[in-house]
Amino acid sequence: MLRKEQNDLLTQTGPGTSGGAFFRSYWLPALLAEELPTNDCPPVRVKLLSERLLAWRDSEGRYGLMDEFCAHRGVSLWFGRNEEKGLRCPYHGWKYDVTGQCIDVPSEPADSGYCQRIKLKSYPLVERGGILWTYMGPPDKQPPLPEYEIVNVRPQQRFVAKRLQECNWLQALEGGIDSSHVSWLHRGELNTDPLFKGSRGNQYNLNDARPVFEVVENPGGLYIGVRRNAENNSYYWRITPWVMPSYTMIPPRGNHPVHGHFWVPIDDENCWAWSFDYHSTRDLTETEVQAMRDGKGIYVKFVPGSYRPLQNKDNDYLIDREAQKAGRYYSGVEGIAMQDASLQESMGPVVDRTKENLVSTDNGIIMARHRMLKAMKALVDKGTVPPGVDPAHQRVRSAAVILPADQPFNEAAREALTVRDGVAHASV
């Protein structure tokens, strides 16, 4: 359980909140690069950390992310004309560049200098790994660009998507940290989903139904290790890293691409679930990419023209009670991503954690909350840069490995848990 004030700290990320300051310490995924595909393309409304913003790409390919509303009369610049190195409000013609600087107020004499006094709040927007990243914190504290492995592999080696999740970001993140739900909620998919099935590691899952958990702190967050008995006094380990604030990676299976997530607050009652797959040493196959587009693995099908899942709360996630009874889908909802999202959304917009009853297998969640609360306090009280900002903290991997029974998994698998360019993920 959390006290109410602790729950508020962790779940509120708007301007002026401790959680907001925490998130504003990091580069965050804001949009897919495909959303701004060409110069002078239509602008895109973006809401992040409870701020209404507009993303756009000017005539020279520069990206901008700024206050959505014109400084003149508050019109949404989503209606703006994106032309000639600027975005012009169609109401009275005020024009802005990608930094939010007003560069033309037609009703004022050009030499009056009036437009120079008008500037919309804006944030940097940078493309890395098919993702447009933004940093919404104080400019003098802007950290180096993100170095997660996904942003450094070639485009052919990766697949990135995002989906709307209609609940607070922490409910989604905690699903990514909570390894103990996999054997229940996703049990049907481990042996049928094309992006999961067929690995030798799955046999260890089946042969040992009583996994044991270990949680170890690392500089950027945590490692959550789940071990099962293997041969000759050894253990089969599946190791999930969490890097603050909201990066998690699923341990690999066989030679499948590895999967992961970023969970980014839109406001306090909605978040983006960013999902990615990549293979560190080979291109994704056409079959794999097609499966991802078809909503297999950690992906979903979408309502056409949107990033809202086709299975959503408005259609009860297309729950299939027959499939639930027959055991095809343990919860009756199809697909790993929506199995998670449907249950996390069912908790309500912001779950009341004063009422929960955690058990010892929830130590990963307890430790993650503890570390974030500690990091927020250090940031707000002393200006301490939180864990996970340092790019070195981001160069971590998940791993599936067999290790001697008497070794600390994070030490014995140190190389496997570190990004090594050109070396495949450690997988079983």
Place this chain on the structure above:
Amino acid sequence: MLSESARATTREEARFRIDAPNSRSRAIKVIALDRASETVLRRLAQQPWRNAAFMTVLNKQPAAQPVGGWLADLAGDTMSLIEEIRSADVVVTLSNAGENSEMAGVVAEACRAQGKQMTALILDAAGAPEASLLKTLVPLRPCASMLVVANGEEYVEAMLTALRA
């Protein structure tokens, strides 16, 4: 018309959730396995807890004590390990990185006999040399169903609070 899920997950509907206790207090037994973690335990014991008991493990069973007298309360009085585990809902052991944790085996044996799970915390692991950490970790691993390696001691309080101790 709104779907069942759309209607049920609004903020307005959250107001109608039943506001009544949904659990009874669990008895949490926290056992320090070494002197360093006993210091942490004594500090923790000063705080108000609903249903947590704090005790230390003895290095050997006192000859004059009843069977299973492997534990002592904070006043130093011997306690029955078997009785304490029997009356526990959650068993947590504390060890400091680098300290001997062999006595975890005795606690684990009692837990197994009573069908209880044991959670083991290793504290102050930040910067501990690997050999030192191994000394503590190796005896704990076969005993614990959940093992947490924490950098500082403040995690114990956070975990106990989270478990409603």
